[in-house]
Amino acid sequence: xxxxAAVARRGQPFRLEACExxxxxxxxxxxxxxxxxxxxxxxxxxxxxxxxxxxxVLGHEGVGxxxxxxxGVSEFALGEHVLMSFGSCGQCSKCRDGAPGYCxxxxxxxxxxxxxxxxxxxxxxxxxxxxFFAQSSFATHAVASINNMVRLAPDLPAALMAPLACxxxxxxxxxxxxxxxxxxxxxxxxxCGTVGLAAIMAxxxxxxxxxxxxxxxxxxxxxxxxxxxxxxxxSSREAAGKALRGLGGVTRxxxxxxxxxxxxxxxxxxQSQGVLVCVGVSKPGSQISIDLGALLYAGRSIRGxxxxxxVPRDFIPRMVxxxxxxxxxxxxxxxxxxxxxxxxxxxxxxxxxxVKPVLIMSET
Ligand SMILES: [Zn+2]
Ligand SMILES: [Zn+2]
Numbered sequence: 522x523x524x525x526a527a528v529a530r531r532g533q534p535f536r537l538e539a540c541e542x543x544x545x546x547x548x549x550x551x552x553x554x555x556x557x558x559x560x561x562x563x564x565x566x567x568x569x570x571x572x573x574x575x576x577x578v579l580g581h582e583g584v585g586x587x588x589x590x591x592x593g594v595s596e597f598a599l600g601e602h603v604l605m606s607f608g609s610c611g612q613c614s615k616c617r618d619g620a621p622g623y624c625x626x627x628x629x630x631x632x633x634x635x636x637x638x639x640x641x642x643x644x645x646x647x648x649x650x651x652x653f654f655a656q657s658s659f660a661t662h663a664v665a666s667i668n669n670m671v672r673l674a675p676d677l678p679a680a681l682m683a684p685l686a687c688x689x690x691x692x693x694x695x696x697x698x699x700x701x702x703x704x705x706x707x708x709x710x711x712x713c714g715t716v717g718l719a720a721i722m723a724x725x726x727x728x729x730x731x732x733x734x735x736x737x738x739x740x741x742x743x744x745x746x747x748x749x750x751x752x753x754x755x756s757s758r759e760a761a762g763k764a765l766r767g768l769g770g771v772t773r774x775x776x777x778x779x780x781x782x783x784x785x786x787x788x789x790x791x792q793s794q795g796v797l798v799c800v801g802v803s804k805p806g807s808q809i810s811i812d813l814g815a816l817l818y819a820g821r822s823i824r825g826x827x828x829x830x831x832v833p834r835d836f837i838p839r840m841v842x843x844x845x846x847x848x849x850x851x852x853x854x855x856x857x858x859x860x861x862x863x864x865x866x867x868x869x870x871x872x873x874x875x876v877k878p879v880l881i882m883s884e885t
Contacts, residue, residue: 522551526578526651526660527863528644529567534864535659540578540651543641545591545664552603552665554882555679556857557658558582559866560687561714565802566653571631577650578642579633581607582686583658583665584679585882594667602673606686606833608655610636611668621669622827629655629666654687659863661882671837677844680879681851684715685840687828688877689851691800692719692777694829694836697727699798700773707731709765710750711787712777713741715854715877716800718748720775725749726848733771735761738873748853756783765790772796779803784823785811794820800829855879 524542527535545551557580566573573579583605587597597603608629609621616624626636633653634640641664642651651657655666673682692715696702706729710720713736724732725748734745737757746753754764761783765771770792776784779801787797788811815821829836843849856875858866866878 522662524660524662526642526657527580527860528576528649529579530576532568535867537861537863538644540660541643542651542662542664543643545589545594545641547592548594548668549591549641549664549666550587550594550597550670551589552583552585552605552663553588554583554585554658554661554663555602556584556683556879556881558683558686558688558877558879559863559870561802562687563659564867566631566633569805573631573633573653574650576644577633577653578657578660579653580657580659581605581654582683582688582879583656583663584673584683584686585658585663596667597670597672602675602677602679604671604673604682604686604837605654605656605658605663605665606669606671606690606837607828608652608666608669619832620830621832622830633657659880661860669833671833673841677841680857680881681844681855682841683879684851684855684877685837686833688715689719689840689854690831690833690836691828692716693723693840694831695775695798695800695826696720696723696773696829698830698836699824699826700775700796702727702729702773704728705730706772707733707768708773708775709733709735709771709787709790710775710777711735711761711783712801713738713745714777717775717777718745718854718876720777721745721749722849726843729773731768731771733765733768741873741876744853744876748850762786762789770795774798775800777801779807781807781809784809788821788823789815791819791821795822797821797823799823799825857881
């Protein structure tokens with residue numbers, strides 16, 4: 522079928538173009554998009570070499586309505602509303618172990634193609650990368666894998682649900698699953714974009730004793746405080762390491778920046794047996810230097826995490842419940858844009874004018 526997609530080319534603005542979408546195969550459905558969030562990962566795939574062959578259609582926080590089922594699909598029905606999270610094969614040892622974020626099938630992530638190397642999307646008669654995170658949702662329609670799909674009640678607002686697919690899931694699951702934060706913890710969260718602010722909301726739900734937000738933008742820190750941070754540090758004005766030591770250090774830390782110097786600061790702010798989880802995407806080749814004594818004798822841990830170790834089918838319904846209970850004020854993060862204004866949305870995100878831009882493909 523003919524559809525419109527925002528085509529990405531290296532270092533260039535997105536361009537809405539007429540594309541051709543093939544029928545869904547077994548294990549797939551065609552979704553008519555209502556909304557899709559923009560994540561830094563999309564820009565990284567466009568502007569850095571992360572294995573995504575360009576031109577490509579990106580977008581991996583899609584919400585929409587199922588309008589065609591692949592052969593044999595019985596788990597979902599026509600007309601159902603769904604949220605598309607990250608892709609996973611559902612069959613490898615990691616998927617079977619409840620760790621789909623570490624699925625062996627890399628094709629389903631940044632490479633943006635099916636496991637067999639094919640793509641459902643073509644432009645001017647040529648196949649292009651069109652299965653990014655098993656969806657490619659910067660488009661009016663997507664052929665997506667059902668493995669990463671979660672059903673949504675139709676009354677839920679698509680624009681607010683979209684970031685649950687990646688950014689909000691990553692922040693909340695990092696606190697609740699990867700860091701396994703508890704009420705007695707003091708937690709430092711470095712970087713107050715969507716992921717960091719979602720982490721703060723999660724730390725508030727957990728009831729962490731101290732929730733310390735670190736960023737360089739005062740407005741973001743103000744928002745962090747309103748969402749649950751008990752302390753804020755503007756690290757452009759004050760040394761975060763010293764300020765954290767002044768607070769006695771922390772038992773848990775989350776880095777959402779991917780900046781080596783920030784990761785080092787976070788590590789050294791840990792109390793004995795403290796844990797640091799890194800979720801920020803760093804520049805290729807980034808390295809950190811840590812004192813092995815500070816690792817060993819204090820029993821500290823440092824590890825990375827994809828999507829906070831969440832299993833979308835388990836964790837997304839929990840986030841929806843918190844949203845319905847009023848404990849997840851997603852409207853504080855989301856700014857909506859018409860699909861055609863995708864480049865404005867990107868500019869606003871990069872300039873910190875919007876926390877989480879969400880594109881609206883259709884109101885109904
Ligand atoms: Zn897998
Ligand atoms: Zn993402």
